[in-house]
Amino acid sequence: MQKLVYCTVRLKPELRSRLEKYARVFELGEEGPAPDLAKVEVLMCGPITPQELDAMKNLELIQCVYAGVDALPWSHVREDVIVASNAGSNADAVAEHAFALLLAAAKRVVFFDSRIRGGNFEIVGESRMLHGRRICVLGLGAIGTRVAEIAKAFKMHVVGYGRSRRNTVQVDEFYTQERLNDALRGCNYAVIALPLNKYTHGLITYEKLSLMKRDGILVNIGRAPIVVKEDLVRFLRENPSFIFASDVWWNIRNPSEDADVYSLPNVVSTPWIAGAASSRETYEEMLRLAVENVVRYLRGERPLNIVRHEDYK
């Protein structure tokens, strides 16, 4: 009998048909009786509760719709379940957003636009160049790779930092995990494109920030908890020329708790929109790639982007 795919997101008809060539499919929210979760073999999900996961006693594969798998209730994911991320599905969109934030900070677009709306055209302070500057790309997955490629087009000196170097990435220097200090030291700019897991949680502390130039810019399009918030606030208060430009937040359900960050003058903020959240096109591409990866599994092939349980447990 065909496997049962339980999908917590709605699919366009053509994507559903694609899956139905190989499996029975139930989409959360569709009409008709919900299936017995104990019979679900493949879960394609955004958010999922521990209770639902516990009930899926025959689960074989979790295919996440999002690039990061950090939101899964990992202590409820059995060891034998394959977990696949959707890494790379939104890499272009997120890399573009990283440069939108970096350039908005470097050229002070928000600052000046607001002054001009008040009729003030006075030029104060200095724009920062990208050309010739040292940028550390933290994480050289699909997003970090695109960030590095675009940085080279801006003629920047690109320092890569990550678990392993992919041959395809053009960086000027590369440092593996234990050499974060060497990667950050003297950098003008840094872009966080790491997954959030037990190795990256709290990675960026006051001491790490202090390795960068005092008029530097830190861009976060990864996950907020990679940065120790209290350390960041202290560093930003002490270094008014340093700018933090972020799309991701610590308390997204109650973002006013992050007001200690976003209300600082040396912060540029967007509301977690780099990937799918404000681009239907990007979201649809993510669903398409997630479905293709599930199809790979249903055909007996090895899915792409399998993550290591031990990174998250």
Place this chain on the structure above:
Amino acid sequence: MQKLVYCTVRLKPELRSRLEKYARVFELGEEGPAPDLAKVEVLMCGPITPQELDAMKNLELIQCVYAGVDALPWSHVREDVIVASNAGSNADAVAEHAFALLLAAAKRVVFFDSRIRGGNFEIVGESRMLHGRRICVLGLGAIGTRVAEIAKAFKMHVVGYGRSRRNTVQVDEFYTQERLNDALRGCNYAVIALPLNKYTHGLITYEKLSLMKRDGILVNIGRAPIVVKEDLVRFLRENPSFIFASDVWWNIRNPSEDADVYSLPNVVSTPWIAGAASSRETYEEMLRLAVENVVRYLRGERPLNIVRHEDYK
């Protein structure tokens, strides 16, 4: 006897020494008696008045410090005077600024940062992708060439428009001067990197804007009067999804007269800072290159970036 160079901007000692190997040098504002303008053979200038130009009866070369030569009082420039622009001297800085404006508009950074400062994290509307989109680069001089190169790194479809195609520029399509309609038709984005002269003044009308996508973005880092302001205001009012992102203004001495543009919600503004105005580093590089070009002339070589009088008269 050595020629007399009259410089309306202040030079660092090493640049002055460089000129003094080949010429007598007077910097406006320096101590001692001002020279007789009638004896000036080389003028290195930012702004200059018609009266000063008229007095320079022995003038051979005008070397502009700025990339554009449109601010010269052209009707007072004798036909036999060589005029050299400083094209290319700030190309990296201005191209970076073009992408700061384009990305700020595409990802709505100003809009969201302002909402977040008010505690509002609600996601509304759509971000625009650069990847795969059609961008028209108007003017393929040094700045436009850099814009085209960076656009390729963002995987955009690059349409070039200009007087002549340089072999070094990688564009996907190219249109010469009389084919502006073909260049703009169907474009998502356009960047104005043209000089302001009699051929480009008022080039972008309501009809030209109408050729672009209704959710397009026009970036101007060239000169404001290339765009017909009344047409732009009408087009922006009729097409609230279209965004104008500009660093240059029509009435820079009295910018409140441009409030009809910068106060619109679908406008992103910076106060003419892309080049030297907010970057000492860029300004010093511009002075260095201007001095090198004057040295070229003083040595009997042909200066770079000689402009055609007929483009401006």
